[in-house]
Amino acid sequence: MYYSNYMFDFLSPKVPQVEATVVKKAIDTKEDISIIDVRTPQEFSKGNIPGSINIPVEQIEKVESIFTDKSKRIYVYCLSGSRSVYAVSSMMKLEYSNVLDMKSGLLAWRSSGYPLT
Numbered sequence: 264m265y266y267s268n269y270m271f272d273f274l275s276p277k278v279p280q281v282e283a284t285v286v287k288k289a290i291d292t293k294e295d296i297s298i299i300d301v302r303t304p305q306e307f308s309k310g311n312i313p314g315s316i317n318i319p320v321e322q323i324e325k326v327e328s329i330f331t332d333k334s335k336r337i338y339v340y341c342l343s344g345s346r347s348v349y350a351v352s353s354m355m356k357l358e359y360s361n362v363l364d365m366k367s368g369l370l371a372w373r374s375s376g377y378p379l380t
Contacts, residue, residue, distance in 0.1 A: 283371040310379035340365040
């Protein structure tokens, strides 16, 4: 795991990131995780990581009504990784303590040959 800052939000906390392989392993081993896709509903409908839910980045504050346990492990992704970094940063500001950005998003997932629904 490594940390990076969203390039347009210099005051945000550092965002923890994981590789797609970590998310795939968590799914395969049936870990107690949640996965959020922050792309648009139209993008989401064209293919998404199995079991993920769609909360567009513009509506990320809705996460509090869906995930009340702020310590739950949550992986967040978008297409390339920029929207998800912003979403994770926003969730950290909402005091989510175990939320991670999937580095390079769906592009990394697809390039690894992992399935989509």
